[in-house]
Amino acid sequence: MIAQKTRIQSLFENKSDDEKIMSLFISAGYPDLESTVELILGFEVNGAELIELGMPFSDPLADGPTIQYASNTAISNGITMSKIFEMVREVRKSSEIPLILMGYINPILKYGVERFCKEAGESGVDGLIIPDAPVEESSIISKTADEYNLNLIYLVAPNSTNERMRLVDQHSNGFVYCVSVTGVTGAREGEEVAKSVERFIDRVKSNVTKNPKLVGFGIKSYEDAKVISKEVDGFIVGSALIDAIRKEYPKKGWKDKVFSFVRKLKFGKA
Amino acid sequence: MKYTAPTKTGYFGEYGGKFVPEILIPAIEELEIAYEETQNDPVFQKEYHDLLQEYVGRPTKLTYANRLTEHYRRGKIYLKREDLCHTGAHKINNAIGQLLLARKMGKSRIIAETGAGQHGVATATACAKFGFDCVIYMGAEDMERQKLNVDRMQLLGAEVREVTSGSQTLKDATNEAIRDWVTNVDDTFYIIGSVVGPHPYPMMTRNFHRVIGEETKDQLKKEEGRLPNYLLACVGGGSNAIGFFYPFLEDEDVKMIGIEAAGLGADTDQTAATLTKGTRGVLHGSLSYLLQSDEGQIQLAHSISAGLDYPGIGPEHSYLYDTNRVHYFGVTDSEAMAAVKLLSIKEGIIPAIETAHALAYLDKLMPITQKDDIVVVNCSGRGDKDMKTISEWFSEQK
Numbered sequence: 001m002i003a004q005k006t007r008i009q010s011l012f013e014n015k016s017d018d019e020k021i022m023s024l025f026i027s028a029g030y031p032d033l034e035s036t037v038e039l040i041l042g043f044e045v046n047g048a049e050l051i052e053l054g055m056p057f058s059d060p061l062a063d064g065p066t067i068q069y070a071s072n073t074a075i076s077n078g079i080t081m082s083k084i085f086e087m088v089r090e091v092r093k094s095s096e097i098p099l100i101l102m103g104y105i106n107p108i109l110k111y112g113v114e115r116f117c118k119e120a121g122e123s124g125v126d127g128l129i130i131p132d133a134p135v136e137e138s139s140i141i142s143k144t145a146d147e148y149n150l151n152l153i154y155l156v157a158p159n160s161t162n163e164r165m166r167l168v169d170q171h172s173n174g175f176v177y178c179v180s181v182t183g184v185t186g187a188r189e190g191e192e193v194a195k196s197v198e199r200f201i202d203r204v205k206s207n208v209t210k211n212p213k214l215v216g217f218g219i220k221s222y223e224d225a226k227v228i229s230k231e232v233d234g235f236i237v238g239s240a241l242i243d244a245i246r247k248e249y250p251k252k253g254w255k256d257k258v259f260s261f262v263r264k265l266k267f268g269k270a
Numbered sequence: 271m272k273y274t275a276p277t278k279t280g281y282f283g284e285y286g287g288k289f290v291p292e293i294l295i296p297a298i299e300e301l302e303i304a305y306e307e308t309q310n311d312p313v314f315q316k317e318y319h320d321l322l323q324e325y326v327g328r329p330t331k332l333t334y335a336n337r338l339t340e341h342y343r344r345g346k347i348y349l350k351r352e353d354l355c356h357t358g359a360h361k362i363n364n365a366i367g368q369l370l371l372a373r374k375m376g377k378s379r380i381i382a383e384t385g386a387g388q389h390g391v392a393t394a395t396a397c398a399k400f401g402f403d404c405v406i407y408m409g410a411e412d413m414e415r416q417k418l419n420v421d422r423m424q425l426l427g428a429e430v431r432e433v434t435s436g437s438q439t440l441k442d443a444t445n446e447a448i449r450d451w452v453t454n455v456d457d458t459f460y461i462i463g464s465v466v467g468p469h470p471y472p473m474m475t476r477n478f479h480r481v482i483g484e485e486t487k488d489q490l491k492k493e494e495g496r497l498p499n500y501l502l503a504c505v506g507g508g509s510n511a512i513g514f515f516y517p518f519l520e521d522e523d524v525k526m527i528g529i530e531a532a533g534l535g536a537d538t539d540q541t542a543a544t545l546t547k548g549t550r551g552v553l554h555g556s557l558s559y560l561l562q563s564d565e566g567q568i569q570l571a572h573s574i575s576a577g578l579d580y581p582g583i584g585p586e587h588s589y590l591y592d593t594n595r596v597h598y599f600g601v602t603d604s605e606a607m608a609a610v611k612l613l614s615i616k617e618g619i620i621p622a623i624e625t626a627h628a629l630a631y632l633d634k635l636m637p638i639t640q641k642d643d644i645v646v647v648n649c650s651g652r653g654d655k656d657m658k659t660i661s662e663w664f665s666e667q668k
């Protein structure tokens with residue numbers, strides 16, 4: 001079992017009931033290798049409470065065009081697992097923001113599960129999200145992750161049964177990632193997300209009882225986030241953030257524009 | 271020795287499993303239950319086997335290749351004629367089976383990926399026969415080199431969606447099909463074209479193809495009164511090979527050889543020789559061997575044959591490779607093309623370029639056989655679809 005509280009667990013313990021956590025996803029090495037650390041630190045200053053750092057994979061089959069693009073760009077930029085750990089160590093020099101590595105299982109297997117978890121733990125990573133290693137296959141990494149004090153975070157989706165939600169809740173540590181739409185990642189029109197999400201969230205609330213809950217997939221604005229996270233602990237934005245970067249990069253002052261987008265997401269105004 | 275793989279959780283030794291996003295878990299569980307039910311359902315089994323007989327044209331013939339045998343002057347060569355299946359390749363055995371399953375499960379929409387287009391054509395055919403909506407994902411490069419099959423799918427009423435991501439071949443078509451499935455999981459059934467993907471697909475697809483090996487066994491028994499010495503098949507994802515091998519796995523004296531596409535050579539980076547060159551990893555939902563970089567990024571495969579141009583392989587083949595029950599070798603583009611010509615000239619059969627990879631290995635195998643040895647090659651498909659590539663190849667050789 002997890003010996004020590006991770007930064008993720010402390011974050012949720014210390015948050016007040018009506019406070020909403022904003023978690024931001026960015027692919028490591030996108031839009032370039034140099035900017036990742038600065039972006040993470042900037043996200044924190046501008047309202048993010050949690051960071052999901054994407055480990056780019058050549059064949060991201062649960063991702064839409066935006067994250068596919070970011071992954072491909074990062075791979076072309078020369079991102080590697082060692083560089084990702086370097087980035088985490090760099091962030092940890094000045095920040096205690098809870099940080100999760102998110103990515104597909106294959107690069108982790110190739111790196112070596114033991115070596116990966118050890119370096120992740122030692123560099124200051126708090127948790128892992130591996131979308132293609134569901135509970136069924138968790139034994140491939142769960143014991144080692146525990147050993148290095150990494151929370152494993154699993155997902156539930158609108159088509160998950162109640163029983164399945166309870167199983168995922170049991171296996172997860174830190175929080176449960178609630179996928180708001182059945183589909184790949186990508187920003188969507190607000191109505192599409194809000195439409196079916198209410199019933200889903202009701203089911204999540206009655207079945208996921210051990211862990212805090214964050215909702216993600218498709219959220220692209222403060223308004224979306226407000227509606228969708230009303231009944232849970234917070235929300236996750238990925239594709240919309242990458243779209244915002246893609247729009248401004250590499251124009252002069254692109255980072256400031258991105259940070260102002262982040263403030264708008266969190267506070268409704270820049 | 272009794273052969274029982276896979277386990278209940280979908281493992282062939284250490285390979286296989288269900289490495290899929292949470293959204294697909296309910297779909298896979300539903301599929302497992304539905305498939306299990308069909309196993310003991312005489313009505314389902316009868317309908318499937320009737321269709322194989324009356325629509326696909328099974329049993330396919332086992333042809334003695336006398337002039338090819340004379341050519342090598344050693345053991346006897348037989349061809350299992352999957353090229354005579356309706357639509358021109360073995361793929362339809364599986365497409366029909368999975369479509370019946372989709373119908374039983376109440377799904378209204380069918381999706382599939384295709385490389386050579388044979389699985390796409392087989393799926394489009396089954397959909398036409400049963401009145402299903404059909405979307406086929408195909409890489410842009412494959413649409414170009416297998417244009418005849420694109421036209422066939424469209425004529426059959428399928429929508430062919432061009433995939434321009436990545437290498438624009440089978441791997442990327444599979445990614446897009448999975449993304450479609452994730453998005454439309456409620457009403458959509460994904461008919462996977464080979465023994466790849468998450469459990470139960472590798473097992474299910476194998477079982478829909480095992481008829482190939484079962485017929486071969488019966489036919490050879492009638493013809494020769496005994497088992498073969500060697501079975502030879504090409505391996506992309508591995509469906510024709512496993513369907514052919516599976517009924518013989520417990521017959522320890524039957525040697526089996528799977529032929530991968532080596533492209534320009536297994537020692538180059540223009541290759542699709544997954545077992546020869548690959549390492550373990552997860553692609554498209556299962557753990558198996560695959561071609562990947564040191565960082566675990568999937569590498570682009572290369573083969574002149576669209577159906578073998580894939581950086582992964584079915585998990586059962588990885589298991590049979592590790593346990594040495596089946597031996598795997600690579601054949602290059604040019605060796606395969608020479609075999610296309612040889613079979614055409616010697617037997618009056620124009621094979622698919624995929625199939626020709628297996629045939630090319632006869633050059634290496636036959637010299638070590640005895641006069642009374644029997645070699646059966648699975649002739650997985652016919653070469654009409656490849657005429658453009660074949661003509662271009664031989665005009666460049668001149």
Ligand SMILES: Cc1ncc(COP(=O)(O)O)c(C=O)c1O
Pocket residue numbers: 359360385386387388389463464465504505506507508509510511576577578622624625650651652
């Ligand atoms: C004629 C033929 N043979 C073989 C293959 C390779 O697939 P598998 O290895 O699954 O049999 C294909 C694939 O498209 C094919 O069309």
